[in-house]
Amino acid sequence: MPDSAYFLPACLLLGLPFLGFLLLWLAGKGFNKAAGWAGTIITASGLVTSLLYADSQTLHVVSFHWLTIGDTSIDFPFRFDALTCMMLVIVHFVALLVQLYSTSYLRGDQNLHRYFAFIQLFLFSMIGIVLSGSLLVMYIFWELVGLSSYLLIGFWYFKPRAVWAAQKAFVLNRIGDAAFLTGILMLFYYIGSTDFEVLSMKIDSISPGILTAIGLCLFGGCMGKSAQFPLSGWLPDAMEGPTPVSALIHAATMVAAGIFLLARISFLLTFDAKLVITIIGTITMLIGAVRATQVWDIKRVLAYSTMSQLGLMVVAVGFGSWQTALFHLATHAFFKAGLFLSAGSVIHAVTPSDLGSDFDLQDMRTMGGLRKALPVTFICFSVCASALAGLPFFSGFLSKDAIITEGFLWAAELGALFYIFPILVILSAGLTAYYMTRQLWLVFFGENRFNATHIHPHESPAVMWLPMAILAVLSIFIWFSWNPFDAAGWFLAFIGQHSETHLVWVPVVASLTTFASIFLAYREIKTENPFGVNAVKATNASNVLQNFVWLRDYSNTQYFIIPFAFITKYLKIFEKRIIDSFVDSLAKMSVVLGHLIGWFDRFFVDGGVNLLVFSIKSGGQAVRNLQNGKIQSYFIVTAMGVFLLILWLVIL
Template identity: 45%
Template sequence: MSLLQHAILMLLLPLASAVVIALFLRRRGAIAAYLSTVTAGAIAVIALILLQHGERFEDSVEWLRFGSFALSLGIKFDDLAALMMFVVGFVGFLIHVFSLGYMHDDAARARFFGGLSIFMFSMIGIVLADNLFMIFIFWELVGFSSWLLINHYLHKQSAADASKKAFIVNRVGDFGFLLGIIMCYWANGTVNFTELGALGAAQKLVFSTAIPLLLFCGAMGKSAQMPLQVWLPDAMEGPTPVSALIHAATMVAAGIFMLCRINVLMVPDALTVIMWIGTVTALYAALCAIVQSDIKKVLAYSTLSQLGYMVAAFGLGSLTTRHEMGGMVHEVVLAAGVGAAMFHLTTHAFFKALMFLGSGSVIHGCHHEQDIFKMGGLAKKMPVTFITFTIGVFAIIGMPGLAGFFSKDSILYLAMEKNSAVFAVLALTAVLTSFYMIRLWKLTFFGATRSKDAGHAHESGLTMTLPLIVLALLSLAGGYGAVFGKLGGDIADLIPHAHGSAHTTILLVSLAVMTLGGGAAWFFYKPSDHDTLEEKSRPIFALLTGVKESFDRVYDYYVAKVQQRFAMLLNFLEQIFLAGLIIRGLAGVAGLVGLGARSLYTGSLHAYVYWFLLGAVVLWAFAAGVF
């Protein structure tokens, strides 16, 4: 088989798995689970084969034609796709294995694993797509599979509401995304990535601030950037493996991947907007995470914050570096934003999937308890989960030597070189990250058990602990050049690295923010059944809680008071003028007269009194000559 055939096989395997499960295995959950997991394993193997082979390729076939417009389905497998495919395939396989144990007793696990296969098919389609139209097709399929998986516990109203919220909010961003695709095609005559790159190299590309910003709307939805971030925390209503796969490692990272794909279209003004949206989202989500009591909600807001880091890194754009060789100084302009964003996307996929699966192990061991104030003492009861989860925590707070330390430092260095204000905000966000993660870690694993469920907690089985161990190893080693260089190829060459005094500065900043945030949380919070911050500083706690809820209140007000009333007005106008008068003509007029006459005869004395008074006023007006 050629490498292109391997790629096509990798795309079609999960689709075949989903079809077989839907048609033949709906009542055979065990077989469906193993089929989906074996398929995910095959995807991981093919992704590794394509990654290690080194050959990059692309091909396409025309699918639809309307006059001069042709819609093609094609594959573009370069270093960017290879890196993202490894993340999707390998992390996805580990989460499938974890799900074998986590969903073992679920009555609807066939539907669950079928949904996972549909998601893998959709996500692989995004990664391999060679044009924006094809990305949009799979983009919408990812939205569908996300809705399906969030709503797995469909008997719960909260899960149904969360799935609808995720679907609708993403449609808002996708509308802007579609407009951006159309505008790009109208301006440049193509949306093929290779052709756009060639136009850019030949300086024939039509640049516009509107095109990248409209395309960024899609990333704002999928990667949950402000103001479209409201769906992600609620999406934790889905099973924990769904949170790990879709809302930590892959789907939410699709927006970052798409931005890197369209890097050639970026202009300075668009990058500035993207940079600040990412920066503000990182800070906002970190503040919200401080007051969460649900272990998955803490990780959800942490994911929001880290996605903001990636978006900010991309927005920081290119970086000019100076190297001295042979006595001469050479300047090299790197797409450092792409390198830093993809570097952090990869390491974040490792340690955040680890922590989400670790939280799933905790929830499973504590009989589905999710409140961290009802846990405690789990370090001794669940040693494997504790050790691996600890590695994930230390990775995200930037412990030197772990994966998160290297990727986060590359972003901080880029911010320090490009924009001091962004650097200050991201450094503050890093302090808050250390604060809320050490808070979560201490309240969950230390002290005495604070509930009956925690008291009877137990370590999970091998299918759940083995993925934790593998992800922990990746969280330890994934940031080193020898490892990421193999995974990222040319992308690894774009990562900004500090040298000399800049390296010392970034190292000291990283150590300072980690120590300040983590130390403050360790000494401030005591393992107890109530929030120390709420007890000692209720105004601050109330403020942070209000910040978290403010967006939902604004959106609820808009929907109820503006959108719904506008819809009612349109419905009234349609019923009266369109359906009643224009379409039905005189019959409609007669019907409206009859409707008005019938409304006078209600059988209510109060209504008759009001009509009598109104008639008396009208009669007086005529008698007085008002009309």
């Protein structure tokens, strides 16, 4: 098709969700019952449009002129290519299932019209990022995604923690976005454009040092949206929003935007920039994996898991293989959305009949033995957890195998020191298998640990478990590669990965690490107090030092987890004493400098102006006093004038 044929799909893909947002928002509470189905139909229409106009073989660009500044013309380009096709299908499909699920999960909420309106705004913003043909256009929609996430995380605005979590996400993302904007302005200065096609042709005109700085500034946007260290603190707290929102944010929208950005700008990332990206991604991956082993909230475990998996995707980009990063993004979208929706099904099942109960719906220590009461949820959760853990015959195994292979190939070219990164990826995969086994047992196995008089577990209705089942089916390997032990299937070829290199021993080592981790978790299950489920925490769970002490009491896990907890402890100390101290010092210096500038402005700038005004006013007042209509005054003025004139002539 010619490029002009893509004008209509560009308008439909962006126009449908935006109109849906306006209509649902303006419809009011009277439209609550139909809001979910209206949002689902709008999203389904977008999915059909994405499939009808999918063309991965040819680049199509649709451009709209915005304004002209001097000789510079600024346009709004939208591009359709293989990346666009992949992301449009994933975003629409996951959003469709989440909205279908939400029609039952949030039934009875008084503000459903507002909830589905916000989802449509979120969808509009994310589609805008996916279609963007330039960094400037992407930045506009990037900020809209930040706004949408703020609205959805704080949807239950009457809950103080939800409002706090939304504000935290908004502020931390603004920090990353400031760096992102800096990189865009630097590209404007050096090249005069942010269009991806123009950048690819003129990028060689920038010196390597400046290009590295630009790449790291753009990566700052990824650090905010994709929750990379040290801007990752908002992600676990985002769980205060509704569970379907967590599935949407963690699977296909907000957190995926940063990885998509890195894929788009991969051609301008220098080796130094990629090395920094690899280090940041590794730190994030390890912190997320370790923290997931230490929390009891069913959703927070998955949140820290998302943080770890995003770090893994960033590491893949650092390895120079954005294709495998997007491969893992695609597989992760399905099994992580399935896990969050399954977690929502569990929360729905253990909601007490006594609404006045102080029972914590999300604490895994008060669950257990739910596999019989929730058979469908148990199967869906188990399949998606297996994919996340990287077990063979599941999609996560293929995408992780691809990243690990690229890591070892990358290290082989650079030297022995760089092997530490793919090795840490394998160890992190082992931690993932460990904490998912822990979560699966705490929720579905063992004895019931809840008050049976108020809780009557029951399976979710079909409108909830059907999306979970679809996502579980899509977590199986067959959809991405015919060979369950080789990631080089149609999907990687679709997004541009044509390398035939395959290290046979990588899936073997990765599988052995995964099974060893599951075995360690199984040994812990057989202890008298598995995972310390009956332990009473003396301090907040976010205290890493206290968690380190807690872990020390369990001999079955100490050699497995403590090394990572040790690293996490010192990373926290580094953040507190170095990063926080620097920020505090910078703030204090800014305050002192502000006071000095204020004093100078008050006494010198304002003082000079005030002195001039006073002098003119006093002189005018003196002259005005002489012009009083009295002949004596005029005589004195005349005499003084003559006297001064004679004095002037004498002096000269």
